[in-house]
Amino acid sequence: MTPSPERRRELLDTAAEVFAAQGYDATTVRKIADAAGMLAGSLYYHFDSKESMLDEILSAFLAELWDGYDAVLAAGLGPRETIEALVTESFREIDRHRAAVAIYQKEARTLSAQPRFHYLSDSQVKFEKAWLGTLERGVAAEVFRADLDIRLTYRFVRDTVWVAASWYRPGGQHSPDEIARQYLSMVLDGIALRPT
Amino acid sequence: MTPSPERRRELLDTAAEVFAAQGYDATTVRKIADAAGMLAGSLYYHFDSKESMLDEILSAFLAELWDGYDAVLAAGLGPRETIEALVTESFREIDRHRAAVAIYQKEARTLSAQPRFHYLSDSQVKFEKAWLGTLERGVAAEVFRADLDIRLTYRFVRDTVWVAASWYRPGGQHSPDEIARQYLSMVLDGIALRPT
Amino acid sequence: MTPSPERRRELLDTAAEVFAAQGYDATTVRKIADAAGMLAGSLYYHFDSKESMLDEILSAFLAELWDGYDAVLAAGLGPRETIEALVTESFREIDRHRAAVAIYQKEARTLSAQPRFHYLSDSQVKFEKAWLGTLERGVAAEVFRADLDIRLTYRFVRDTVWVAASWYRPGGQHSPDEIARQYLSMVLDGIALRPT
Amino acid sequence: MTPSPERRRELLDTAAEVFAAQGYDATTVRKIADAAGMLAGSLYYHFDSKESMLDEILSAFLAELWDGYDAVLAAGLGPRETIEALVTESFREIDRHRAAVAIYQKEARTLSAQPRFHYLSDSQVKFEKAWLGTLERGVAAEVFRADLDIRLTYRFVRDTVWVAASWYRPGGQHSPDEIARQYLSMVLDGIALRPT
DNA sequence: CATGAATGAGACTTCATTCAT
DNA sequence: TATGAATGAAGTCTCATTCAT
Numbered sequence: 038m039t040p041s042p043e044r045r046r047e048l049l050d051t052a053a054e055v056f057a058a059q060g061y062d063a064t065t066v067r068k069i070a071d072a073a074g075m076l077a078g079s080l081y082y083h084f085d086s087k088e089s090m091l092d093e094i095l096s097a098f099l100a101e102l103w104d105g106y107d108a109v110l111a112a113g114l115g116p117r118e119t120i121e122a123l124v125t126e127s128f129r130e131i132d133r134h135r136a137a138v139a140i141y142q143k144e145a146r147t148l149s150a151q152p153r154f155h156y157l158s159d160s161q162v163k164f165e166k167a168w169l170g171t172l173e174r175g176v177a178a179e180v181f182r183a184d185l186d187i188r189l190t191y192r193f194v195r196d197t198v199w200v201a202a203s204w205y206r207p208g209g210q211h212s213p214d215e216i217a218r219q220y221l222s223m224v225l226d227g228i229a230l231r232p233t
Numbered sequence: 234m235t236p237s238p239e240r241r242r243e244l245l246d247t248a249a250e251v252f253a254a255q256g257y258d259a260t261t262v263r264k265i266a267d268a269a270g271m272l273a274g275s276l277y278y279h280f281d282s283k284e285s286m287l288d289e290i291l292s293a294f295l296a297e298l299w300d301g302y303d304a305v306l307a308a309g310l311g312p313r314e315t316i317e318a319l320v321t322e323s324f325r326e327i328d329r330h331r332a333a334v335a336i337y338q339k340e341a342r343t344l345s346a347q348p349r350f351h352y353l354s355d356s357q358v359k360f361e362k363a364w365l366g367t368l369e370r371g372v373a374a375e376v377f378r379a380d381l382d383i384r385l386t387y388r389f390v391r392d393t394v395w396v397a398a399s400w401y402r403p404g405g406q407h408s409p410d411e412i413a414r415q416y417l418s419m420v421l422d423g424i425a426l427r428p429t
Numbered sequence: 430m431t432p433s434p435e436r437r438r439e440l441l442d443t444a445a446e447v448f449a450a451q452g453y454d455a456t457t458v459r460k461i462a463d464a465a466g467m468l469a470g471s472l473y474y475h476f477d478s479k480e481s482m483l484d485e486i487l488s489a490f491l492a493e494l495w496d497g498y499d500a501v502l503a504a505g506l507g508p509r510e511t512i513e514a515l516v517t518e519s520f521r522e523i524d525r526h527r528a529a530v531a532i533y534q535k536e537a538r539t540l541s542a543q544p545r546f547h548y549l550s551d552s553q554v555k556f557e558k559a560w561l562g563t564l565e566r567g568v569a570a571e572v573f574r575a576d577l578d579i580r581l582t583y584r585f586v587r588d589t590v591w592v593a594a595s596w597y598r599p600g601g602q603h604s605p606d607e608i609a610r611q612y613l614s615m616v617l618d619g620i621a622l623r624p625t
Numbered sequence: 626m627t628p629s630p631e632r633r634r635e636l637l638d639t640a641a642e643v644f645a646a647q648g649y650d651a652t653t654v655r656k657i658a659d660a661a662g663m664l665a666g667s668l669y670y671h672f673d674s675k676e677s678m679l680d681e682i683l684s685a686f687l688a689e690l691w692d693g694y695d696a697v698l699a700a701g702l703g704p705r706e707t708i709e710a711l712v713t714e715s716f717r718e719i720d721r722h723r724a725a726v727a728i729y730q731k732e733a734r735t736l737s738a739q740p741r742f743h744y745l746s747d748s749q750v751k752f753e754k755a756w757l758g759t760l761e762r763g764v765a766a767e768v769f770r771a772d773l774d775i776r777l778t779y780r781f782v783r784d785t786v787w788v789a790a791s792w793y794r795p796g797g798q799h800s801p802d803e804i805a806r807q808y809l810s811m812v813l814d815g816i817a818l819r820p821t
Numbered sequence: 822c823a824t825g826a827a828t829g830a831g832a833c834t835t836c837a838t839t840c841a842t
Numbered sequence: 843t844a845t846g847a848a849t850g851a852a853g854t855c856t857c858a859t860t861c862a863t
Contacts, residue, residue, distance in 0.1 A: 041846080041847090044847085058343075059343060060256070060258060060339075060340075060343055062256060062258035062259045063258045063343065065831085065832065065833085066832075066833060066834085067831095067832085067833095075847095075848070075849090076848075076849060076850070077832095077833080077834090078833095078834075078835075078836085078848085078849070078850070078851090079847075079848050079849070079850095081833090081834065081835075081836095082846085082847060082848070083847090085834095086833080086834080087832095087833070087834095117425070143256075143339055144256075146399070147254075147255060147256055147259065179426055180425065180426060181424050181425060181426055182424055182425070182426050183426075185415055185418065185419065185424065186407070186415060189407070189412065189415050189416075190419065190424055192397070192400060193393065193416065193419050193424075194424070196392065196393065196396035196397075196399075197389065197392065197393055200392040200396050201388070201392070203342070203392075204388055211382070211385070216385065219381055219382060219385050220385075220389065222381065223381065223386065223389050223420075223423070224419075224423060224424060225423045225424060225425040226422075226423035226425055227419070227420060227421045227422035227423035228377050228378055228381065228386055228389070228390070228420060228421060229313070229376070229377060229378070229421040229422055230375055230376060230377055230378050230379075231427070237822095240822095261856080261857060261858080262857075262858060262859085263857080263858095271822090271823065271824090272823070272824060272825075273857085273858080273859090274823080274824070274825075274826090274859080274860075274861085275822075275823045275824070277858090277859070277860075277861095278822060278823070279822095281859095282858075282859080283857095283858065283859090284858095433825080433826090436826090450735075451735060452648070452650060452731075452732075452735055454648060454650035454651045455650045455735065457852085457853065457854085458853075458854060458855080459852095459853080459854095467826095467827070467828090468827075468828060468829070469853090469854080469855085470827085470828070470829070470830090470854095470855075470856075470857085471826075471827050471828070471829095472855095473854090473855065473856075473857095474825085474826060474827070475826090477855090478854080478855080479853095479854070479855090509817070535648075535731055536648075538791070539646075539647060539648055539651065571818055572817065572818060573816050573817060573818055574816055574817070574818050575818075577807055577810065577811065577816065578799070578807055581799070581804065581807050581808075582811065582816055584789070584792060585785065585808065585811050585816075586816070588784065588785065588788035588789075588791075589781065589784065589785055592784040592788050593780070593784070595734070595784075596780055603774070603777070608777065611773055611774060611777050612777075612781065614773065615773065615778065615781050615812075615815070616811075616815060616816060617815045617816060617817040618814075618815035618817055619811070619812060619813045619814035619815035620769050620770055620773065620778055620781070620782070620812060620813060621705070621768065621769060621770070621813040621814055622767055622768060622769055622770050622771075623819070629843095632843095653835080653836060653837080654836075654837060654838085655836080655837095663843095663844065663845090664844070664845055664846075665836085665837080665838090666838080666839075666840085666844080666845070666846075666847090667843075667844045667845070669837090669838070669839075669840095670843060670844070671843090673838095674837075674838080675836095675837065675838090676837095
């Protein structure tokens with residue numbers, strides 16, 4: 038039922054690239070096949086539908102993401118260090134799975150409505166719990182400001198990180214860790230120069 | 234061929250809502266017609282294609298946006314005040330044109346490739362010039378930090394503002410101006426509590 | 430949702446003819462459209478799938494059949510007269526719905542497995558109850574022979590009638606009623622000459 | 626190219642079973658391969674097409690059938706005895722080749738149109754000649770009733786016998802010979818109780 | 822202005838078949 | 843002999859669009 042995992046991976050990577058570039062709906066199966074150097078019908082030897090390719094791309098990405106996140110959350114760090122670690126982990130994930138992240142950004146909201154993609158909602162809930170919880174811990178520990186709407190702050194930080202997938206290109210000027218450092222600096226301390 | 238501008242507006246608003254909710258490609262002309270209480274074919278009395286609806290939605294939005302931006306940029310404010318005014322203007326635009334902004338966010342990158350939508354690229358260039366220029370002025374004036382990559386900062390601010398369209402719902406808890414104030418506070422000063 | 434019932438009927442009659450001639454699976458939607466003088470895609474304005482055409486053809490046929498059968502069964506006739514009336518009714522149905530009957534004969538067994546076509550099984554059960562019950566009444570009333578396996582007899586009579594749809598052509602040499610009379614004569618009295 | 630006749634036989638039997646259960650057109654080569662415990666492509670080592678499997682199944686069946694029929698027809702029996710022998714032979718054939726008979730019943734009409742399967746028409750003609758001739762001899766010899774349309778009678782007897790393949794299961798309650806006896810009793814003498 | 826019906830291009834998918842290994 | 847992977851033709855269905863009424 039699932040022959041040759043390497044070929045599947047190759048094809049999924051190709052598909053993810055096309056999905057990310059053109060959007061899932063605008064991507065025809067033929068375009069994927071062209072990019073993979075085969076005929077459209079041949080894809081169906083490896084996958085049973087266009088949708089299942091998308092499914093596999095997204096769930097593989099989320100699985101890896103949560104591997105990283107769970108490790109961070111289990112490490113028992115303080116709120117600020119946790120946020121730093123999560124952001125850094127996120128940029129590494131963007132670096133490794135740029136296409137998957139971009140697809141996720143664009144399509145997740147619509148997809149979650151379909152039963153097959155309910156795991157996207159589940160992940161989002163878990164995600165919110167982790168970040169929001171950390172922020173709350175930080176406010177309580179007087180590490181983060183208390184005068185901001187906490188949900189707004191959550192969205193601010195969350196979006197700030199993930200939208201980066203839309204412009205990030207691996208192998209660019211800055212390494213993921215460097216970008217993470219700069220972003221963290223902005224998020225935590227702001228872009229305004231502090232009066233000394 | 235195209236009478237009754239009010240009806241057009243109504244229909245465009247309906248279309249924008251559907252485009253925003255389902256994505257342009259996933260939206261069928263029939264869904265728009267359903268939402269408008271008419272048959273698919275009837276839309277062609279008002280518009281000559283699905284694409285031209287999209288075009289009209291996006292260009293109307295951009296026209297309004299630039300009305301506001303141009304006024305701000307012509308006002309001769311300092312860098313920090315300019316950023317504040319632009320952000321506030323943006324959130325007002327999101328409030329008024331949530332659907333259009335959401336569509337823009339999701340589709341702009343792909344659309345710009347088509348000649349018909351080159352004005353999206355033009356706008357983006359102009360946009361970048363305005364923001365990046367203001368930030369540079371701010372760094373020079375020692376209003377903004379100089380230790381950050383300026384392009385990274387630009388993207389940070391830009392994304393930080395516009396992604397809000399993906400969750401913002403008019404008539405919610407916070408007014409656009411209030412959201413702008415909080416966002417500005419975060420962007421400018423960061424979320425970390427400053428040691429006093 | 431269901432515009433112009435006459436056009437639908439026309440198209441369904443056309444479809445039934447093609448299904449009957451070539452078999453459901455071997456019939457392409459294009460063949461139906463050709464026979465109807467339109468393009469394949471146009472059929473989907475009237476029906477939502479090839480399968481739903483089949484569904485409508487079969488269920489309309491069964492509805493009419495049961496109208497006739499129920500009237501017969503409610504008439505309170507004796508066993509032999511009931512059998513005679515059912516057979517006559519069946520041949521009339523074959524005359525009116527030849528194509529539908531032929532399709533039913535060929536495809537019913539396979540289709541019943543699908544949930545959508547469970548009503549075929551239901552009908553078959555009801556059918557068996559009616560015929561088998563009548564035969565049993567006849568054996569009890571000493572109108573039919575008691576030395577035969579009753580289920581075998583049931584199948585014999587049932588098949589005898591319905592297979593006729595495979596060769597019957599309306600407007601042929603014999604009227605449905607005439608064919609019914611001859612078949613009944615054979616089924617009831619046999620083809621062997623009785624010694625006088 | 627085609628070694629091991631036993632394996633071929635096995636595979637053909639498997640194929641026949643699937644064809645009979647699902648219909649020739651609805652049967653994919655993959656289903657046959659699944660049932661045979663191999664991959665679809667592997668079948669092509671043994672056969673050069675799906676159609677040639679069907680061909681081989683049907684022609685093998687017809688060959689055996691005519692072996693039996695020809696023996697009966699050459700035996701110089703009286704009309705009634707000939708009919709009895711043919712019916713008995715037919716039920717034996719159904720017992721041995723149930724799947725092939727079922728396929729034949731369902732597909733023969735459509736297949737005869739193809740040149741490759743013209744032998745089906747030929748067989749049918751020969752078949753009709755044998756049965757119709759015997760019936761005519763019987764009418765002339767005052768063994769069969771003269772008051773019936775002879776072609777109608779032919780179809781009656783023919784269908785009556787062969788449809789049994791659609792419900793017959795080998796190893797059931799009745800042996801083929803027993804079923805033949807009961808069928809003959811019905812066909813010859815009718816199901817009505819004769820007044821004594 | 823809107824409907825009802827149709828067009829035609831193109832999408833996803835299935836499947837018999839081939840062939841190197 | 844059988845597998846794994848691919849081909850290519852064809853099938854069902856969707857959808858933007860058109861047009862007479």
